[in-house]
Amino acid sequence: MARKNRQAEGLNLAFLDIMSCGLGAVILVFMLVKQNIESSPSETENLKKDISSLEQARDDAQKGLDELTSQLKKENIDLAALSQSLQQQRADLNDKSSEIQTAQSNLDQLKKSITEIKVPKKEDLVETQQVNEENYLLGLKMEGSKIAILVDVSASMTNEKLLDIIKTKSSSDQTKVSAAKWQRTKRVVAWLLARAPKNSQIAVVAFSEDAKQLGGTGWMPASSASVSGIMSSLNQVIPTGATNLQKGLSTVNKLSPSDIYVITDGLPTKGESNYKSLNPFSGCSSLTSNAKTISGECRKRLFRQTINESGLTQAKKNVILLPLEGDPEAAYEYWAWASSSDGLLISPASNWP
Structure with a gap:
């Protein structure tokens, strides 16, 4: 009996030990779980x-x-x-x-x-050297039934500058006719003649101190033969002497032209009037005495007197003014004269014609 009690007591102790161990394990688990819970907020x-x-x-x-x-x-x-x-x-x-x-x-x-x-076939009366040229120049056109060309053949028609003109005056005739300005003057005459209307009549008058018709007398038909004769006569002319425009206009006026083409380079330096009896020329000793020079003002007065005495009232006047040093009044005076008859004044470029 006593032994059975001892066995039961031994079993109870073992059970308590097991329970104690289990409780300790549970406490340990709770402790561990609590520790992990405390560390979780940081990780979160x-x-x-x-x-x-x-x-x-x-x-x-x-x-x-x-x-x-x-x-x-x-x-x-x-x-x-x-x-x-x-x-x-x-x-x-x-x-x-x-x-x-x-x-x-x-x-x-x-x-x-x-x-x-x-x-169309070229209708020029003579053949010229220009290429692709027009039949007119700045409105200047050869027209009219009786066309008179008045060519200045004075000494100034050899050169543009006065010094060169003076040198040429004392040179040989060959030098005068070979001068550039004179050669150009002849080309201008040829250019005009080549464009004269076929049914017109022509006359060319050269003037310096005197005046004469070239190629014949009276009106000539606008034909190749007439032009050839005129140019042949012009080639014999030697530019010399003073510029007596009155002589040229008087000669042309006898022909009663319908149109006049004047080729010159400045105002006249000589005339035909008795200037001593004319009041406007009282101060122009070059016209009333034997002086060899004439002032610009006197040349202007001389030109106006020449125009008044020319008698050319019906003809249409056109002027081709070539360059000349020292004659600034010429352009205006010739322009006024030409425009009075509805004519034209041109001062062409140096490369024409």
Whole structure:
């Protein structure tokens, strides 16, 4: 009996030991669990921070994606606009190409029509050396039924500058007729004669201190033979002496011309009137004495007196004024005289004709 009690007591102790151990284990578990719980908030905060960073990165990435998407849409729109513009330019280029082809076709047709134009036969009375020249110069045209050409053949018609004129005066006749201005004067006469109307009559008068008709007397028909004779006579003339326009006009006036063409380079230096009895010339010793020079003012007075005494009231006057140094009044005085009859004054370029 006593032994059974001892066995039961031993079992109870073992059970208590087991329960104690189990309780201790539970307490240990609770202790461990409590410790882990205390450490979890820090880890949670870290996790929250990581999540927040990831969310921020996601938002930034989304924002960047939206911007790229917007930019891509804009570039697509620009690309579409450029493509449309390119198409329009191609269309315009095609139109221009078509216009160029049409213009080229028209140009070819025009060239063809020009080449097919029949060029009228040249009607000049004499052949001149000019190329592609016109039948008129600045409105000056040879016209009229009775055409008189008055050519100044004084010493000044050799050169433009006074010093050169003085040198040429003392030179040989060959030097005088070879002078550039005199050669030009003869070309002007030839140019005018070549364009005289076929049904007109012509007369050429050369004047310096005296006057004489070239190529014959009286009116001559506008023919090659007449022009050839006139030019042959002109080639024999030696430019010398003073300029007596009154002598030339008096000779021409006897022919009663319808049109007069005067080729000269300045106002006259000599006349035919008795100037001593004319009041306007009281101060012009060159006209009332044997002086060898004449002032510009006296030349102007002399010209006006010459015109008044010329008697040429009906004829149309045209003047071709060649250059001369030291005679500034000539252009105006000759212009006033020519315009009074609806004529023309020209002072042509040095390369004409």
